[in-house]
Amino acid sequence: MTASRILNRKNKGFTFLNIIGLAIGMGAAMLILLWINFQWSIDRVYPKTHRLYVVGQQDVSTNNEIAVWFSTPKPMAAVMKAEIAGVENLSRLSGINGLLFSVGETKILSKVGSFVDSSFLQLFDLPLLAGNPSTALRDPSQVVLTEKLAISLFGTSDVLGKTVQLDSTQQLLVSGVLKEVPKSSRFTGYEYFLPWTLMEKMGYSDEHWGNSSVNLFVEMKEQANIAAAQAQLKNLIKRHSEVSTQSFLKPIKESYLYNTYKNGQQVGGRISMVKTFSYIAGFILLIACINFMNLSTAQSEKRAKEVGIRKVVGAPRFRLIGLFLRESLQLTAIAGLLALLLVMLFLPVFVGIVGQEVNIPYLDIRFWLLFVGFIVFTGLLAGSYPAFFLSSFNPIRVLKGRFQQLHSKFNPRKFLVVTQFCIAIVLIISTVAIRKQIQHAQDRDFGFTQDNLVYMMEVGDMKKNYPLIKHALLERGIAQSVTRMMSPLTERWSGWNGFTWAGKDPNEVIQINRQSADDQVVATAGFTLLQGRDLDLAKFPTDSMAAIINETAAKAMGFKDPLGKTFNDGNDQYHIIGVIKDFIQESPFEPIKPLVIEGANGFMNTYHIRFNPKLSTEEALAKTEQVFKEYNSAYPFQYQFVDEAYAFKFMETQRTGTLASLFAGLTIFISCLGLFGLAAFMAESRIKEIGIRKVLGASVFSVTRMLSKEFLLLVSLACLIAFPIAYWIMDQYLAHFSYRITLSWDIFLLAGAGAILISMLTVSFQSIKAALANPVDSLRNE
Structure with missing residues (x-):
């Protein structure tokens, strides 16, 4: 069978769907595999x-x-x-x-x-x-x-x-x-x-x-x-x-890949994400192959007599299997080339999503060998079931016109559709759960006011001229308040378990984060002050050895009334003047840790500036830049908005959610192609039954309902299988987050309802088309 036979006008609709479905599935799998290859290569490129x-x-x-x-x-x-x-x-x-x-x-x-x-x-x-x-x-x-x-x-x-x-x-x-x-x-x-x-x-x-x-x-x-x-x-x-x-x-x-530890033991890390997306690549490719199988076997009536004649003239079954596999490989080769074109076209978009320089290694012979192997593997996988199915037809029954269509209550083709939608529903639920987890963390009270707040690293003459810079910013009405700190608000640069205080159990180990600030840190950061006051060196020069702690630190230290209490950081003793509400300094998905903000005695090299809200952002930045040109002229003015730095904490999880959404959408699309094929097959296999029903007075609605009912049952069965699987997978994923959502029933209801709606819309086209067909045409040969 030649490519011209495959691509003739009679079969062009099914052939087009076959190629498109395979190309999309292969292209998506190739993108994921390119990303996995890049992830696997990180820190493995050195000769030693x-x-x-x-x-x-x-x-x-x-x-x-x-x-x-x-x-x-x-x-x-x-x-x-x-x-x-x-x-x-x-x-x-x-x-x-x-x-x-x-x-x-x-x-x-x-x-x-x-x-x-x-x-x-x-x-x-x-x-x-x-x-x-x-x-x-x-x-x-x-x-x-x-x-x-x-x-x-x-x-x-x-x-x-x-x-x-x-x-x-x-x-x-x-x-x-x-x-x-x-x-x-x-x-x-x-x-x-x-x-x-x-x-x-x-x-x-x-x-x-x-x-x-x-x-x-x-x-x-x-x-x-x-x-x-x-x-x-x-x-x-x-x-x-x-x-x-x-x-x-x-x-x-x-x-790089094995970067997560729990209680001293390595428990995964980025390798978990690599494994997850390798499974997704495999599932997408499998769904594309299932789609191919369904569309190929949907044409069984057209190919049955061809098989019967070949068997009558002496063709053994293994040659027929080889024939159909060769057709599959020809189609897969075309789909593979189209998939490569799709990868080249969408790679820049994919790179933008993953945030890494993923490239196609055109000059590497191993890539092309793997590409050919990928096509052969996909072609054999996609063509295996149609080859064995079509070659199994009984020539006598076929040529006598008594070819039995497979529309039993359950058969391999229906099993494949259930498998497709089971995978698709799992991906939909996973996508919704990840999105909800991200939103859950974003809605969390981050504990400080992000608006109009910028920070910059201390460079050049900024340290020497800090009093002049601060005075200019306040005097000219550019800033409400200014403070120097050890690190940006959204980063932890220091912490240890060697802090001591009166009443501390010497055998108890408590890890405490360390920050430092010189003046007006509560006002500048926009913290909520629960007890005491802000750092104020102008009124209280001893505040250089004062400290503000968060409420978690107060609990960890066992202080019911922390004000006036002292703690030791090595040889330095600090007295507590204030307690602030917990704020998110590290991961928004993890519990907040104890924190002490030490006075000006500590190390500091980061400016934080809260702009005057009466000025527009552009005006405040322009005037601030002018101040820094006066007092740090050798250096360009560079800054970072605190809210942007905070949003960066969600980037990796958001990328995961975006990728999951993208591949869930592709999975649904490819699954619908397969469902379209099965609907065509079922309509074809029951065309004479439909004709008789219409002659006997059946309405278009009753015929459409009859054809759609089976698919509704298949997708519903897929939901029942997918729900517990998705629950287990997402429960394992969310276990990595201390601050996490609960998997509620509405996530599963939404995914199931969406899958059923999409499948019914897909099937309805073929069902209505078959119901509207002229029964005379279908019964002409009877």
Whole structure:
């Protein structure tokens, strides 16, 4: 059977639906598989990936649970190199942003960069356009730039040995130029790397074992005994300090996907999402194949006599099976090419949804081999049932005109439709539940006023000129209030379990988040003050050693009347002057943790400004920019709205919801094509019955109801099967959120009603068409 036979005018309707259904299903599966391939490749692109590890820490936290994190104290690197057997090399990484790079009149406020040890480039073998990786980061006067930043500063990438000014204090020699870092590397987006020795020279380093603030990467020797190294590393920090933290090695190739821990145990992470969408890809492809099967077998009456004649002239069944599989492969090849075209067309939209640079590797021969294999696999899967079904016809019964159509109460074709809609309903319920979970978190009281509030990182002369900047903003009516803080309101930069206070059980471990602010933090942030007062250095100079705590911290500390109580943060003692209502600093899907906001004695490098509501946003920003040009003229004015930063917390979950909605919609669409095919098949198989019923006086409505009734039962059965499956899946998904919705009956009712409505609209076209047909045409051959 040739392609021209498949595509003849008589079959063009079914052929078109076959190709479209397969193409959409294959295209959706390809998009997901491209995304999965990218996810799987992250941090697996380095030549030494199999020998690279990141150092993690764990310690007892609140409620005696074990917390896990992947930052280490700065002095740990040297000790680890000396004491742990099997260590080939290692490098620390301390991220930094907001540095000003200047070349002549060209000034660029950098984004993300880091201080690293001199072995960093050798560890990861990042591609250098120029420079020696073994010496490029040895001297504190050196810097390695990306090609993009080099061109922005100098107009060319040929900059080795040229000088660049860092802020207003350092003159650095360009010792290396990096090519574009692979998108699947954790270092993609980094613009520069500075020597660790420069960090020490600038006074940013420390030797405190209790300050876990840098990433530590380790290259182990080829034959290293990892188990023995883990045992040596476990209590390394305890051997050199009074800190009880335990350490461990984690393969860098697992750090991105396996990133979630519960009570010290790895319990999944992004790998769960990868697995989920791999299942979705498989289900979408399966539904497209089921659609193909139904549409192919719907033409059984037309192909029955052809099969009968071939069998009479001696064609064995295996040849007929091969014939139908070949037809399936031809159709699948066409659908595969169309699917690739659809992927190319919609890839930019998909990239915008997932927020990652997913590409089609056109130059990779493995991609094309997999693409051909994908077509063959899909063609065999989609064509298997029609091939065995059509080749099983009895030639004598067929040629005598007594071919028995399959319209029994239940048959494989109906089973396939139930399977299709069961999957589709599960996806619909999942989509609705995810959307409700996102809305549930967004409706949560975030505990502060986001309107007219911006923050900016302290750079250049901002620290020196802070009193002048603050006075200008207030005096000119630009701002209602201004404060400096340790970190943006929506981020946690510090916290530990070493706080002490009177009456604290020395054996109890309580993890408390740490923030700091200099003045008017309640007014600026818009917190709700439950007790006490705001920080006010003008009236109370001792407020530099005062603190405001949230209500969760008051409960954790056991203070019924916290005002006037004191607590110790290391050698510093703070007195509590206020209690604020809990606000969301970290994940909106998790419980709020205890928080202390320490006075001006603490570290601060973030401005928060609440604009005067009488000014428009544009006017307030323009006047604020003018103030910063006066007092920090070397740096461009950059800011971030707090409400935008807060909204970013929902981005990953929203992407999941968007993808689920997209693929649920595609699943429904493809399922409806299959239902359309089965409706056509059923109408064709009962065409003479319909004709007789109409001759005997049956109405169009009664005939339509008769044909639609069976499909209503099929979709209802799919609902009954899908509901418990969807409940279990979403209950497992929501278990990852402490602040979560309850799966209520309305979610299932909405999904079921939607599936039934869509299926009835799909079937009604064929049912009404069959009911309106002239019975004379159907009974002519009787």
